Amino acid sequence: MALSPRQIEERRTRQARIVSGTLSVYRSKGIEGITMDEIAKASGFGKATLYHYFPSKEEVITTILEDGWKSLWLEVSGVTLTGLSYREKLFNILKVLSAKVQQNPDLYKFLFKAPQIYPIVKSPDWESFQSRIYNRIESILKEGVEKGEFMNIAPEILMKAMGGIFHGLLLFGENQSTVHDEDLEKLMNQFIS
């Protein structure tokens, strides 16, 4: 018997509740503290019930990764770039990324930390979103360097350095005081040109 629309809707709501419970466990107990018992407690279900909504813990994790990377990608892909200088293109992308990240830092910390700890996730769909983002940035860097708008250094290195700055500013340390667009822009401009 097929599920009614309402039932499907409710299933989704409960899945979302579980996902959000998982993130709240992450927030309070760190990534090692994420156990099915804790997720159950935090999301208000019995432990066994979780398995009606996700086939495994891994699936909970990958759902978070996928939702997160996808939403970042949607943000990035929505940025209009036509008729802008490379510097502006780059900065516009970084700006939306930074806004998104700062609006829910724990989620985005999780996005970077989780894959280091649960290494071999089968069929990592989320990676495709991640690489779309990276590719878009990297190609801007590459063209910017070619056109002489950016400093003349191998684009891969530039990319790594950029990624590092982004990480350092937004995701490092406990108390990430908010980073303002002006600071970000200042640093990036300085860095890139």
Add this chain to the structure above:
Amino acid sequence: MALSPRQIEERRTRQARIVSGTLSVYRSKGIEGITMDEIAKASGFGKATLYHYFPSKEEVITTILEDGWKSLWLEVSGVTLTGLSYREKLFNILKVLSAKVQQNPDLYKFLFKAPQIYPIVKSPDWESFQSRIYNRIESILKEGVEKGEFMNIAPEILMKAMGGIFHGLLLFGENQSTVHDEDLEKLMNQFIS
């Protein structure tokens, strides 16, 4: 009965063998793959024997952290800074760090990754070495900014960004192609001034 010098020496050798086995497990199986069974296999001892040389797994880990951070600090503290511009001071320090890190990337990846995963290591002696390094760099940044030699931005932010670059260039990704001093210098100069 006290141990003879030779026995002490041999103990140390075996401890070193265990430490190095641990790092090789880390290299091949990642940080989650580090179990006492694996360490035993990799270092050529029976599991029980490990406990004659280290009281616990945690102690193996902290030994690695301590040795690593200490050796970084020794390198940094040996850099002469008198009579140099802030830019040169900074670059000289980064240069020795970079050399050290690139000469054994897995070890230094481990130095940064391990504390994220084994969070509450009692009496973390290694942290003192870490903070000595950070302090030395941060104070150069601070003075450089004050004296107007570096770009005018809050030194903490500069510090985070610097740390990020360093991470990004040297410790990120699987295939860290070697980063040459010239690139490092170019990036830093660009960035800082």
Add this chain to the structure above:
DNA sequence: TTAATATTCGACCGCTGATTCGTATCATAA
């Protein structure tokens, strides 16, 4: 030589955490 100590190790113990079982209740289509 011999008693004490150092060294070695596989098998076992206890715990933790993911997953499954068995069962009970609820909603709904026939």
Add this chain to the structure above:
DNA sequence: TTATGATACGAATCAGCGGTCGAATATTAA
């Protein structure tokens, strides 16, 4: 109203891992 599936969950089960045990073998100070 009743049979089927959806929902719920605490109690088992099972596996992996840190750490210990007990016994064997080597070394060495007397």
